[in-house]
Amino acid sequence: MANITIFGQGTMGKAIASIFTDGGNTVNFVGKETDAELSDIVVLATPYAAAESIIANYKDALKGKILVDISNPVDFSTMDSQVTPADSSAAEEIQKLVPDTTVVKAFNTTFAATLASKKVADSATTTVQIASDDEAAKTRLAELIQAGGLKTIDAGALKRSRELEAFGFLQITLAIREQITWMGGFAAL
Amino acid sequence: MANITIFGQGTMGKAIASIFTDGGNTVNFVGKETDAELSDIVVLATPYAAAESIIANYKDALKGKILVDISNPVDFSTMDSQVTPADSSAAEEIQKLVPDTTVVKAFNTTFAATLASKKVADSATTTVQIASDDEAAKTRLAELIQAGGLKTIDAGALKRSRELEAFGFLQITLAIREQITWMGGFAAL
Numbered sequence: 240m241a242n243i244t245i246f247g248q249g250t251m252g253k254a255i256a257s258i259f260t261d262g263g264n265t266v267n268f269v270g271k272e273t274d275a276e277l278s279d280i281v282v283l284a285t286p287y288a289a290a291e292s293i294i295a296n297y298k299d300a301l302k303g304k305i306l307v308d309i310s311n312p313v314d315f316s317t318m319d320s321q322v323t324p325a326d327s328s329a330a331e332e333i334q335k336l337v338p339d340t341t342v343v344k345a346f347n348t349t350f351a352a353t354l355a356s357k358k359v360a361d362s363a364t365t366t367v368q369i370a371s372d373d374e375a376a377k378t379r380l381a382e383l384i385q386a387g388g389l390k391t392i393d394a395g396a397l398k399r400s401r402e403l404e405a406f407g408f409l410q411i412t413l414a415i416r417e418q419i420t421w422m423g424g425f426a427a428l
Numbered sequence: 429m430a431n432i433t434i435f436g437q438g439t440m441g442k443a444i445a446s447i448f449t450d451g452g453n454t455v456n457f458v459g460k461e462t463d464a465e466l467s468d469i470v471v472l473a474t475p476y477a478a479a480e481s482i483i484a485n486y487k488d489a490l491k492g493k494i495l496v497d498i499s500n501p502v503d504f505s506t507m508d509s510q511v512t513p514a515d516s517s518a519a520e521e522i523q524k525l526v527p528d529t530t531v532v533k534a535f536n537t538t539f540a541a542t543l544a545s546k547k548v549a550d551s552a553t554t555t556v557q558i559a560s561d562d563e564a565a566k567t568r569l570a571e572l573i574q575a576g577g578l579k580t581i582d583a584g585a586l587k588r589s590r591e592l593e594a595f596g597f598l599q600i601t602l603a604i605r606e607q608i609t610w611m612g613g614f615a616a617l
Contacts, residue, residue, distance in 0.1 A: 319585075319587065324514075325513075325514035325515035326514035326515075359617045360617035362552075362617055363551075363552075363615070363617060392602060392607045392608070393605070393607055394598065394601075394602065394607070395601060395605065396508075398508065399598065399601070401594065402594040402595070402597055402598035402601075403598065405590065405591040405594030405595065405598075406591070406594065406595050406598060408591055409583065409588065409591035409592065409594075409595060412583075412584060412588070412591075413581060413583065416582070416584065418581045418582055418583070419581070419616055419617075423616070423617045424616070424617070425614040425615065425616055425617075426552070426614065426615050426617045427608055427612070427613070427614055428548045428549035428551055428552060428608075428612045428613065428614075428615045
């Protein structure tokens with residue numbers, strides 16, 4: 240059994256929490272406080288714009304821990320690009336801020352509704368894509384997600400976050416443009 | 429009824445041809461010859477590395493036509509990046525070479541086997557994502573693909589080729605790493 244700390248209680252944070260608790264694990268949420276106790280696994284389920292200040296507050300506390308970044312750094316003012324450099328990703332930028340923390344990318348290619356229902360469009364089991372340079376961290380997170388009833392894909396090194404975030408960005412634009420629904424999207428078959 | 433010219437008779441070229449012929453259209457293939465007649469719709473179903481020389485040969489003939497780029501410009505020597513600039517895409521680079529041609533991105537997020545069988549992993553109908561700055565060209569191609577028994581998604585402007593190519597690249601790496609199969613992959617549900 241694991242305890243997982245989640246920053247952010249939006250639809251994504253709540254859906255991710257339910258996966259972990261369904262797997263028999265415990266979750267504690269952190270809101271605006273700046274001195275909360277962190278578990279060994281920490282999920283940053285906040286908008287990318289909030290990442291920097293949270294990490295500044297918790298940089299020491301995050302040392303040696305697994306930090307799961309779920310963000311899609313979309314430029315929401317234009318919906319036409321991402322705010323991260325073209326040759327990087329949110330996960331890689333976050334890793335630079337916390338070099339002594341193991342950053343894992345996950346949950347950014349699955350809409351909140353498909354995490355909550357565990358199904359994409361009421362049919363295929365939702366699959367969480369996971370990328371990290373740390374194989375053990377990736378395996379540990381995959382096991383927790385699978386225990387919660389979802390499938391996982393090992394997407395490779397943290398650098399693959401570039402493609403995962405492009406995937407997430409594309410999927411958001413498709414839902415906004417009503418080409419797919421927020422209960423659907425891309426399922427790994 | 430339309431006639432479509434396809435450069436390249438690999439598994440992708442052949443699978444795309446069968447979609448068009450299943451829809452009641454005719455296809456002519458072009459191989460190494462440098463003076464073939466081109467139809468109004470031309471599909472570049474060759475590796476990205478071959479695009480530049482083909483376009484150099486056919487630049488005048490391509491004026492006013494629709495050119496469908498299906499490429500995934502993966503650096504196959506490393507399988508860790510793409511050969512195109514990080515802030516561009518194969519489709520955008522090709523558009524720069526033929527400013528008087530309407531470039532449409534399509535077919536790069538669907539494996540050849542899922543085009544040939546029209547199913548992803550024998551279950552969901554294969555969906556072709558299409559991006560272009562020309563709405564009429566996008567609609568025309570979508571109708572031809574739908575007539576051949578597949579679904580289509582309007583992925584937006586040609587700039588979205590960046591995300592479509594990241595999606596295609598990711599999907600190829602996942603198949604190589606046996607996280608998905610070449611008969612499966614991501615289905616739009």
